[in-house]
Amino acid sequence: MAMRYEQSKEESGELLRLAIPRMARHPAAFSPLSYAVWYEYLAGINRELAEALDAAEADRRPLDDQAVAQLYRSHIEGPQAAVVNRLESGFDGILKNLGAYAAEFGSQASRYDDSLGEAGRKLGEGIDAAGIAELVHRLVEETRSMRGSVTEMEGRLKSSRGEMEGLRQKLASAREEALTDALTGLRNRRGFDLAAADILAGADGAxxxxxMLMVDIDHFKRVNDTYGHLFGDKVIRSVGQVLAGCAREQDVVARTGGEEFALLLPASALAVAESLAETVRRRVEQGRIRRLGSEEAIGGITVSLGAAQRLPEEPIERLMGRADEALYASKRAGRNRVSTDRGGPRASAA
Structure with missing residues (x-):
């Protein structure tokens, strides 16, 4: 299971230092719940919680213990579980309603069928003109009633289809959120693995x-130590934005952990990967990132990259391993460069 928090001891210490004055502004106790709320807010890993807290501070609403507990339950304790519970409840309600509709319609249809059978028997026994007129009038009324029931059933089914589509979209959104890295908006490792498995399971040239490209931010610990861990988070987000901007629509981009990223390029020769890697390297090198609460823009951020092309029937883990070896070759050669594993005998060995 993936850890919820990936911050180092030093990063956590800085977040604690920043959280205490924030907590002191409000009447809520210095409780673990309150710390968790402000920790996730300051770490930038919980967008919905951040929006709720920003709104509360903009409205100058003091956060007491009850308000903090509500924020924790709504945005930390189990938003995914809450979504699942709502979806289950929604589907259950729709199914129950459809069952009631079907039973009601079935009863109406049975009564209509009985009426038709009775009319047939009466006609078979022979009746006079007045009786026929009365029979026809009654059948017309019951047919009109049955038509109304059919129309109502169609409306209810249409409404249920709309509700089901809404729930389907919520389910897709919940699944996407579970596969997304909160800091960068890219896929997380699980999301990457699932997308890669789908691509490699295909029978086409993709x-x-x-x-594969593996990417690592150079001297990231030094960046954190020099400018602070919140600036380090901003660096990670900025590099993620460069990667997303350079990738093509069919490429899979992910933050696989810490300051590391991966890109899987379907239907792409090694030369394509090398070209894209060089574009990424150059754009990161040329970029400047503004410090939080300051006009100062920091440059000199660089990345090292490793590229590899998949060998026949090669598992994704081995392909990533070769790209990672190429990445560390870039590190050993001085960083801020692209290295390539060309799949020699060592890499292709079992």
Missing amino acids: ARKCS
């Missing part, structure tokens, strides 16, 4: 001829 699977047979795909390439």
Whole structure:
């Protein structure tokens, strides 16, 4: 299971230092719940919680213990579980309603069928003109009633289809959130693994001829130590934005952990991966990132990259391993460069 918090001891210490004055502004006790709320807010890993807290501070609403507990329950304790519970409840309600509709319609249809059978028997026994007129009038009324029931049933089914589609969209949104890295908005490792498995399971050229890039921010610990861990988070987000901007629509981009990223390039020769890697490297090197609460823009951020092309029937783990080896070759050669694993005998060995 993926850890909820990936911050180091030093990062956590800085977040604690920043959280205490925030907590002191409000009447809520210095409780673990209150600390968790402000920790996730300051770490920038919980967008919905941040929006709720920003709104509370904008309205100058003091946060007491009850308000903090509500924020914790709504945005930390189990938003995914809450979504699942709502979806289950929604589906259950729709199914129950459809069952009631079907039973009611079935009863109406049975009564109509009985009426038709009775009319047939009476006609078979022979009746006079007045009786026929009365029978026809009654059948017309019951047919009109049955038509109304059919129309109502169609409306209820249409409404239920709309509700089901809404729930389907919420389910898709919940699934996407579970596969997304909160800090960068890219796929997380699980999201990457699932997307890669889908691509490699395909029978087309996308699977047979795909390439991989591994990316790591250079001297990231030094960046954190010099400018602070919140600036380090901003660096991670900025590099993620560069990667997303350079990738093509079919490429899979993910933050796989810490300051590390991966890109899977379907139907792409090694030369394509090398070209894209160089574009990423150059854009990161040329970028400048503004410090929080300051006009100062910091440059000199660089990344090292490793590229590899998939060998026949090669598992994704081995492909990532070769790209990672190429990445560390870039590190050893001085960083801020692209290195390539060309799949020699060592890499292709079992």
